[in-house]
Amino acid sequence: MAERLTKSAARNIFYGGSAFFFVTFVALTLHSHYYMRTISTDEATLTEGVVRGKRVWEKNACINCHSILGEGAYFAPELGNVWVRYGGRDDPEGARGALVAWMQSQPSGIERRRQMPQFNLTDQELNDLADFLEWTSRIKTQGWPPNDAG
Amino acid sequence: MKYETQRIAYWYFVCAMALFVVQVLIGALAATVYAVPNFLTGILPFNILRMIHTNALIVWLLLGFFGSAYYLIPEEAERDIESPMLAYLQLAILMIGALGAVIGYTLGIHEGREFLEQPLWVKIGIVIGALIFLYNVSLTVLKGRRTAITNVLLLGLWGIAVFFLFAFYNPDNLAVDKLYWWYIVHLWVEGVWELVMASVLAFLVIKMTGVDREVVEKWLYAIVGLALFSGLLGTGHHYYWIGAPGYWQWIGSIFSAMEVAPFFAMVVFAFTMAWKGRRDHPNMAAFLWTLGTPVMAFFGAGVWGFMHTFSFVNYYSHGTQVTAAHGHLAFFGAYVMLNLSIISYAMPYLRGRAPYNQVLNMWTFWIMTSAMAFMTFTLTFAGVVQIHLQRVMGLTYMEVQEQLALFYWMRLGSGIFVVISVFMFVYAMFGPVRERVLGRTRTFAAPAE
Numbered sequence: 001m002a003e004r005l006t007k008s009a010a011r012n013i014f015y016g017g018s019a020f021f022f023v024t025f026v027a028l029t030l031h032s033h034y035y036m037r038t039i040s041t042d043e044a045t046l047t048e049g050v051v052r053g054k055r056v057w058e059k060n061a062c063i064n065c066h067s068i069l070g071e072g073a074y075f076a077p078e079l080g081n082v083w084v085r086y087g088g089r090d091d092p093e094g095a096r097g098a099l100v101a102w103m104q105s106q107p108s109g110i111e112r113r114r115q116m117p118q119f120n121l122t123d124q125e126l127n128d129l130a131d132f133l134e135w136t137s138r139i140k141t142q143g144w145p146p147n148d149a150g
Numbered sequence: 151m152k153y154e155t156q157r158i159a160y161w162y163f164v165c166a167m168a169l170f171v172v173q174v175l176i177g178a179l180a181a182t183v184y185a186v187p188n189f190l191t192g193i194l195p196f197n198i199l200r201m202i203h204t205n206a207l208i209v210w211l212l213l214g215f216f217g218s219a220y221y222l223i224p225e226e227a228e229r230d231i232e233s234p235m236l237a238y239l240q241l242a243i244l245m246i247g248a249l250g251a252v253i254g255y256t257l258g259i260h261e262g263r264e265f266l267e268q269p270l271w272v273k274i275g276i277v278i279g280a281l282i283f284l285y286n287v288s289l290t291v292l293k294g295r296r297t298a299i300t301n302v303l304l305l306g307l308w309g310i311a312v313f314f315l316f317a318f319y320n321p322d323n324l325a326v327d328k329l330y331w332w333y334i335v336h337l338w339v340e341g342v343w344e345l346v347m348a349s350v351l352a353f354l355v356i357k358m359t360g361v362d363r364e365v366v367e368k369w370l371y372a373i374v375g376l377a378l379f380s381g382l383l384g385t386g387h388h389y390y391w392i393g394a395p396g397y398w399q400w401i402g403s404i405f406s407a408m409e410v411a412p413f414f415a416m417v418v419f420a421f422t423m424a425w426k427g428r429r430d431h432p433n434m435a436a437f438l439w440t441l442g443t444p445v446m447a448f449f450g451a452g453v454w455g456f457m458h459t460f461s462f463v464n465y466y467s468h469g470t471q472v473t474a475a476h477g478h479l480a481f482f483g484a485y486v487m488l489n490l491s492i493i494s495y496a497m498p499y500l501r502g503r504a505p506y507n508q509v510l511n512m513w514t515f516w517i518m519t520s521a522m523a524f525m526t527f528t529l530t531f532a533g534v535v536q537i538h539l540q541r542v543m544g545l546t547y548m549e550v551q552e553q554l555a556l557f558y559w560m561r562l563g564s565g566i567f568v569v570i571s572v573f574m575f576v577y578a579m580f581g582p583v584r585e586r587v588l589g590r591t592r593t594f595a596a597p598a599e
Contacts (some may be wrong), residue, residue: 007364010371011298018378025382028401029329032394036325040393043323051322058262064197067278070469071328072264073200075184077547078469107191114187114551117195132324139325142399144391144465147544 040140053132056125065116069141076114079150083137085148092134099133102128151499153224155231158238160500162217163493165245167576169210170486172252174569176202180370181565184558194256201255201267206267207481209248212310214489215346216240219287219303221496222353227294230287240282247275263327265335268318273317280311298367299349299356302374306345313337325393336385339480340451341410344377347488348416354440354495355420359427369419380408389460391468399461406459410452413484416444432504435511435578438493442515443491446483446522454479454526466541471554472533479526487519490575497579507578514574521567528564532557559582 037043057063062079063072069080088095103126107115121129151157180199183189190199220237224230231237251272254260260267268276286306291300316333352370356363386402420441431437454476460468467473498505532554539550 005368005372007298007368007371010368014371014375014378017375018382021379021382025385028383028386028397032329032389032398033326035395036393037323040395041323041325044504046323052485054322054324061197061201061260061262061267063262063264064200065195067469068324069328071388071392072469073197074469074471075196075200103195112187113548114196115185116193116585117192117197136324138192139393141391141393142396144468146466146541149540149544149550150544 004140020062030054032078042135042138045135045138047131047135049128049131052125053128053130053135056121056129057132060119060121068136069139078145079136080134080139081137081145081148081150082142083134088134089136096127096130096134099130103129151502153230155234155237155480156221156224156496157500158231158234158241159217159221159496161238161241162213162220163497163500163582165241165578166210166213166217166489167493169206169213169248170572171576173203173206173210174565174572176206178562178565178569181558181562185555185562198255198258198260201260202252203443204265205251205255205267206248209244211485211489213241214243214485214493215307215310215343215350216283218350218489218492219283219307221492221500222303222350222564223287223290223300226297226300226353226368227296228289229290230487232289232293236286240279240286243275243279243282247272247279263320263331266331272280276314277311280314284308284311297363298370302345302352302370303349306342306349310338310344311346313342322363328392329389329394332385332388336388337382339485340384341378343485344381344412345374347443347484348373348377348412350488350492351416351420351440351443354436354491355423357495358431358433358437358440359423360429361423361427365426366423369415369423371431373415373419376408376415380405384409387461387464390461390464403460403462407456409459410448410456413444413448413452417448417576420444432486433495433498433508435505435508436491437492438512438515439487439491441489442519443483446479446487446519448483449523450479450481450526451484452478454530466537467533470533470536470540471557472531472537475526475529475533478529479522482522493579503583506583508572510578514571514578517567518571518575521564521571525561525564525568528557528560532561 057068062068065073065076066079067074068078070078082099083089083095086095086098100123103116103119103121106118109115158357176199178197179190179194180203183196220231249258251268255267259269263267266273287307288304293306313334316330319330321327323332345558348370352366355361356366381407383401384406386398387406389398389402420443424437424441458464458472458476487595494511535557536550536554539545539553540547
């Protein structure tokens with residue numbers, strides 16, 4: 001390494017540069033936080049049902065098979081847009097009914113096909129989860145995923 | 151071993167290796183479920199397997215970091231660890247938490263954010279353990295000699311603890327939740343963990359090559375500078391599609407593309423120093439791991455990360471098996487191998503022996519590294535096929551997965567070799583000692599020691 005760069009110069013560049021980039025990062029995060037709460041998500045429709053649904057999603061560790069907005073395990077389908085895939089934009093009641101029926105009918109028992117466990121959710125929990133997935137499908141995600149397959 | 155309290159590291163390494171075994175065994179079960187979908191149905195569902203696989207990994211890597219700190223800080227600070235009793239108390243708290251969490255998971259007791267599934271009491275235990283640790287090592291360093299290695303190591307370890315606090319913040323708004331979730335996940339593995347990695351690597355290089363400390367420490371600051379300059383704003387590559395503003399596609403693409411730089415610098419650093427040192431350290435197995443770590447980190451974290459980090463690529467690859475491929479080789483190359491390096495280096499001192507079982511350990515290196523590379527290739531091919539069928543052609547997820555069965559079988563095969571090599575490593579380190587001096591190694595004392 002160049003002889004001109006002394007150890008103390010390298011140290012000062014490290015500390016100074018890191019502090020600069022960290023402050024920049026935090027500032028952009030705060031702007032993104034504001035953007036998410038006002039533009040990309042609809043907090044007016046972030047109802048108690050949606051919040052309870054998020055807890056149902058977490059309590060059952062859905063994310064360790066599925067992905068949501070592309071994050072999670074990759075063992076089961078993407079659910080960020082499952083509401084769209086089930087036709088929820090045109091027929092919300094139909095999509096809700098189909099989601100509930102799907103979860104109640106698991107595991108399918110079909111040989112050589114991945115099995116989703118039966119989580120024995122109550123009607124309330126199933127509806128809350130549907131609320132959460134519906135709300136999530138309306139997050140403005142810069143056009144991701146590329147198609148309905150997720 | 152120059153300081154009695156370095157022995158603390160021994161028990162951290164023992165516990166780390168125990169969890170390493172759990173991690174790979176459960177990983178093999180999860181890989182089996184991919185290949186044989188009805189396997190374990192109704193007994194242990196996939197989400198629980200994956201939870202144990204990832205959590206055991208994270209905890210054992212952290213135990214390895216703590217053990218590394220307890221091993222190298224006395225030599226760097228030139229004094230014993232402040233309180234061995236607190237160090238063992240910390241280990242006990244973390245192990246009770248880890249075992250409690252694993253048993254709880256199998257019974258369905260868990261939280262549900264990815265990697266943060268630990269119940270609240272375990273999270274609080276982790277924080278208490280971290281506080282004890284930071285108190286103990288910080289005091290040791292402050293009262294002793296301060297070096298660049300301990301400076302960077304402590305900054306990394308403090309960063310780990312501080313960013314973990316975001317685990318207690320779970321916003322109702324899913325997008326905001328994800329925004330700060332990455333403060334833990336990304337700022338750990340692509341931020342402060344790299345500080346730990348670079349400083350431990352620098353310590354090993356000084357010890358094994360005998361190159362002048364001034365030179366090594368200058369490299370160290372340059373490497374960690376590159377890591378944070380690229381890695382902090384590089385977090386943007388996780389903000390493309392979660393409801394964050396569009397400017398992250400620019401910032402994330404540019405800065406995360408540069409995340410390859412610190413890993414490349416580590417490769418150049420390790421090999422330059424090895425060349426400059428030109429001295430034979432008797433522990434050739436540890437030296438092999440130490441040179442292998444930056445190379446595999448460069449490929450796993452650097453190249454495989456670069457491959458899908460640009461937003462216009464990531465738009466198609468996000469959340470596919472390509473991500474899984476990158477995740478596996480990045481964690482292995484950077485952090486698993488780093489821990490195995492320092493364990494290989496430290497264990498002979500901790501057991502009061504000349505370097506032992508070196509041939510077995512070197513076989514372990516080649517088998518484990520090849521198997522992980524093969525696993526990464528199979529998942530990468532699976533991912534590319536998946537992207538085309540699902541994201542371009544628009545086939546449904548489950549239809550596409552059926553097309554990937556061959557890749558999942560090959561991944562299972564390579565995973566079994568990883569499991570075998572992990573047992574070989576544990577046996578080589580903790581099993582009976584066969585002291586045999588290798589032909590190419592001279593027997594006089596190592597340089598710099």
